[in-house]
Amino acid sequence: MNYYILFYTLTENYLQERGQYRAEHLGLAKDAAEKGELVLGGALDNPADEAVLIFRGADESVAINFAKEDPYVKNGLIKEWKVRKWNAVVGSKFENE
Structure with a gap:
């Protein structure tokens, strides 16, 4: 399994508009987390202009499919997004692999 990071660039009105799509x-x-696909995710703070979600899967489609179905993306709260493979090599997730 590989790790993939989904990077979001948030709109200026993200904090004001996200409530209606948050649930x-x-x-x-x-x-995605229950399926073991999403490892961690959340918005960066001060300023809240980006978000990062880390996925685990056979290929990048796990992150791409999430972005395509995300109501934040579908409703224009994300200016742009991209997925990059992350070659993680150390940390507690690797102790049992």
């Missing part, structure tokens, strides 16, 4: 977004994230 659906978090539901999608919780489903």
Whole structure:
């Protein structure tokens, strides 16, 4: 399995507008986490202009599919997004692998 980082660039009105889509977004994230696909995710702070979600899967499609279904993306709260493979080599996740 590989790790992939989904990078979001947030709109200026992200904090004001996300409320109406937040439950659906978090539901999608919780489903991905329960499947073992989403490892960690959240918005950066001060300023809240970007978000990072770390996925684990056979290929980048796990992160790409999440972004395409995310209500934040579908409703214009994300200016742009990209996925990059992350060659993680150390940390507690690797102790049992």
